[in-house]
Amino acid sequence: MSLSVAVAGASGYAGGEVLRLLAAHPDVTITTVTAHSNAGQPLIQVQPHLRSLAHLTLVETTPENLSGHDVVFVALPHGKSGELTEHLGDDTLVIDCGADHRLTDEADWAKYYGGEFYGAWTYGLPELPLRAGGRQRDNLLGAKRIAVPGCNVTAITLGLAPGIQSEVIRSDDLVAVLAVGTSGAGKSLKTHLLASEIHGSAAPYAVGGSHRHNPEIRQNLTAAGGEGVSVSFTPVLVPMSRGILATSTAVLQPGVSAADVRAAWQLTYAHEPFVHLLPEGEFPKTADVLGSNSTLIGLAVDEAADRVVVISAIDNLVKGTAGAAVQSMNLALGLPETTGLPMDGVAP
Template sequence: MSVSVAVAGASGYAGGELLRILSAHPEFDVRTVTAFSNAGQPLITTQPHLRSLAHLTLVETTAANLRGHDVVFLALPHGQSGAITEQLDADTLVVDCGADHRLVDQADWTAFYGGEYFGAWTYGLPELVLPGGRKQRDELVGTTRIAVPGCNVTAMTLGIAPGVAAGVVSADDLVAVLAVGPSGAGKKLANTYLASEIMGSASAYAVGGTHRHVPEVRQNLVAAGATDVRLSFTPVLVPMSRGILATTTARLLPGVSATDVRAAWERAYADEPFVHLLPEGEFPRVADTIGANTALVGIAVDEAAGRVVAISALDNLAKGTAGAAVQSTNLALGLPETLGLSMDGVAP
């Protein structure tokens, strides 16, 4: 099986990570890479680490250049993929790493993004727990349109959703603080992301419920079985190029023991190849997930506060974006879910 692939937005961070993973995938053949301002340049000038793809040249991001491939990956800024996807064939598998097709509620799109709403696609988080013991991976098989989750969303959802689905925590009083690397904002020149601004510092942003990932987390937890989701989410920019460490807490429901809590997460992730629950008393480090399609989760019960604390770590460009895209694509095409993906990070 040889699957022809095009990657739009190939000069950016997400596009580069997609290409890194795709280059080693045994069934995928990357034939076309596109960009906007970098069109016409050799790929290697914008992604010098991708030596195996040095033969490719960036072409303009148009529907015409993307047509004719079995799979099209879109790694474009929010609001730029919807118009292009409308022009692609219905039988082409299109995987959007941006936000344009994540939200099912048009009112949420208008409130947090604005602009034209292009509708929701099949959600690309295979490990999302659903009522009745199902997982989101069941919905991905055979689909031709996939919306890859936001990286912060993946970290928070994987951290707390098992407790919501099992009914051991309440979703109406969630607090999440995330340490995030600047690569999540994409490859753009802005003072906020200059090394001289972030080295030796940490700064909160999108405070007070304004971050665009808030409605997506709510959406996921409703899918997991919650009826009332209230989330206070504060991201903090820290000086690591990639990675997320999410600390999410939820109110423990009456009569639920610490044993019940741990059992909920163990049931959710016992058979998952890429989401690993750490032993009791252990908590994840971002460094152990870099370059891997792996999320690590540690949980604890704060008896005095009556809350469950879930700490999750992942690489925002790998499991948080490109790895999730390839994992979901494998499922859609009927390939082994783990094909071409590594659970091993790099160290030190």
């Protein structure tokens, strides 16, 4: 029996990517797509790459239009998801691709986002290793409310969590610099995202710990076993439409060898379908994961600095958003976790 699905915010990049993945999912039927300013237009007019969904028309984003579905994906700006999803029935699986239900600490929400705090939902990062053992996927089984992680958060968390859980790195001196594609900023018109502004240039933003993903990264790495987690995270906008390349470093614990480091990451991800540790001396490129739900990780030890260097690559719209949403849906519904999700990227 096919599950009925609605996607709110279907005219944006995240909503469009959710639709692209769901269009190939054998267990769902997309019945409703909603938007704000684009309501009333054929979906194909604003998402021309989704040819198989040309029969759908965008309708207003209201609780009434979203009610009655088996699954609802919400891809709206922060502050908009919470006020909408509180009106949806408990029987519906609701998956929020936005920020409204990620943070457990109301003070963090007030500092980094502001506005009403809607409370945390089950966190949608299945591969996250937990302090007490197991993975976050165990908590997703049967869940009815799921919060999808931030894209930068996913790249850093998957890069560093194995070292923290296995206690081979310290968690109080973490540094991450990310090269981020422009689609991470959303589809709204912004001057600094114009081709003439971004082409041939790289520009840091949210410098000095002001990025809204900071508390979520600390939250995840604490859940993985970190004590006094401190992370300095700097994103850099680069001229590519998709992708995140995160270079994360951490101080090694005393007496830890390079072999201990590699063993920790290998053990953590040995059986993960979508997270792959590359052979020693190899490092990923964002092109390697374009269009895929995979995370590729390269690992090295900088002996002179006594630090581990982890380079992780994801597609910010797939593993960073829509892929995590569909993966979490599969787990919540008892479907095979990999259903409808591409492991392979697109090249060249």
